[in-house]
Amino acid sequence: MAGKSTYVYMSVYYSLVFMALGAFSNYIPIYYNDIQLDHFQIGLLSTAAAVTAMIAQPRWGLAADRAASKNHLLLIALLLTSILVWTLPAAGNRFWLLFACTVVLGAVQCVINPLGDTITLEISRKSGFNFSRIRTAGSVGYALMAIIAGWLLDRNLNYMFPLFSGLVFLAFVLAWGIPKVEGHQNKSKVELKQLFTSRKLVVIYLYTLLVNCTLGFFTTFQAVYSKEQGMSTALIGIGVSIGSISQFPFMLFFQPLYRRFGIFKILLCSGIILAVRWLLFSGALSPAVYLATWVLHGGTFMLFYLCLAEYVSTHVPKELKASGQMMNSLTMNAISRTLGSLLGGLYAGWFGIRSGFAVSSFICVAAVVLFWYYYKPNDKEQMEMEGSAH
Numbered sequence: 001m002a003g004k005s006t007y008v009y010m011s012v013y014y015s016l017v018f019m020a021l022g023a024f025s026n027y028i029p030i031y032y033n034d035i036q037l038d039h040f041q042i043g044l045l046s047t048a049a050a051v052t053a054m055i056a057q058p059r060w061g062l063a064a065d066r067a068a069s070k071n072h073l074l075l076i077a078l079l080l081t082s083i084l085v086w087t088l089p090a091a092g093n094r095f096w097l098l099f100a101c102t103v104v105l106g107a108v109q110c111v112i113n114p115l116g117d118t119i120t121l122e123i124s125r126k127s128g129f130n131f132s133r134i135r136t137a138g139s140v141g142y143a144l145m146a147i148i149a150g151w152l153l154d155r156n157l158n159y160m161f162p163l164f165s166g167l168v169f170l171a172f173v174l175a176w177g178i179p180k181v182e183g184h185q186n187k188s189k190v191e192l193k194q195l196f197t198s199r200k201l202v203v204i205y206l207y208t209l210l211v212n213c214t215l216g217f218f219t220t221f222q223a224v225y226s227k228e229q230g231m232s233t234a235l236i237g238i239g240v241s242i243g244s245i246s247q248f249p250f251m252l253f254f255q256p257l258y259r260r261f262g263i264f265k266i267l268l269c270s271g272i273i274l275a276v277r278w279l280l281f282s283g284a285l286s287p288a289v290y291l292a293t294w295v296l297h298g299g300t301f302m303l304f305y306l307c308l309a310e311y312v313s314t315h316v317p318k319e320l321k322a323s324g325q326m327m328n329s330l331t332m333n334a335i336s337r338t339l340g341s342l343l344g345g346l347y348a349g350w351f352g353i354r355s356g357f358a359v360s361s362f363i364c365v366a367a368v369v370l371f372w373y374y375y376k377p378n379d380k381e382q383m384e385m386e387g388s389a390h
Contacts, residue, residue: 150237
């Protein structure tokens with residue numbers, strides 16, 4: 001494909017994948033609540049998916065780095081995900097059967113985004129377009145579907161399953177046309193532990209893990225908590241859509257921001273914004289405050305996501321790029337979501353969800369202080385120089 005047509009093609013693919021997520025990820029906890037699962041059970045199901053990803057993603061990453069074509073693994077994951085999501089409604093409210101289905105679905109769904117990012121980052125560098133612009137198309141699709149899904153699911157929550165399955169299957173069909181990207185360990189094997197020889201990357205991962213634990217708690221319980229506070233499913237959908245739209249400026253102008261400020265300052269500011277956001281959530285949650293918290297979303301998760309993707313794509317050896325992107329997903333989603341969901345579920349069961357957001361705010365402040373203190377004496381200047389070089 002020519003550069004421009006590849007850009008358009010990949011943008012449509014990302015739109016479909018994130019439209020599927022927009023119709024599913026924020027509403028599945030409401031579905032669990034609707035079938036009479038308690039807070040701890042909801043947290044345990046989110047934990048099951050996250051733990052599964054922790055086990056599966058490193059293996060998917062190495063398999064992709066050693067495969068003749070990374071695209072083939074992506075196609076398998078997309079097809080199986082579109083089929084296996086139907087096991088969730090089939091399980092009904094039989095908790096342990098639902099738990100098992102969640103594990104199986106999570107084992108294949110967890111690879112879609114990080115492997116898609118790995119393939120797209122390599123294609124974008126060869127074709128001369130910005131990855132962040134393609135990712136913007138994903139957020140556009142996510143925002144649109146969040147509103148549509150909020151309206152539809154207010155009528156029947158079960159609509160999420162055909163929506164998700166159908167959109168993922170369309171992405172599977174489209175993925176056949178994505179330019180082929182080979183693994184770079186066909187001839188020589190590189191051990192995964194080589195990824196952790198970079199001290200800076202390890203410290204960035206630790207900071208990301210701490211901060212994103214609070215996002216794991218938020219992802220699992222915000223919809224349930226918002227419903228308890230009187231928010232409608234339609235309003236939750238509008239909030240999710242606002243959050244997605246708020247990411248657009250950061251995605252469109254990410255490269256200039258990254259060159260100007262570097263990864264250290266961007267991640268530091270994102271942690272502060274998250275602390276403020278959780279503090280607002282822990283107060284009186286009116287519809288206006290609820291929507292205002294989603295406005296802050298753009299300066300949080302997406303900046304972590306883009307910074308880590310760019311850093312790994314630039315600094316990690318090509319033989320481990322897929323593994324590096326899988327590790328990004330592990331840190332931002334699987335491990336943090338496990339801790340946030342499981343520990344958050346226990347906390348919410350004992351003390352309630354509201355105070356859990358106050359604790360989340362404190363965790364973010366502590367993580368920001370530790371990150372600032374650790375880097376300021378030795379590494380701040382060097383990291384900003386690295387950021388300015390790209």
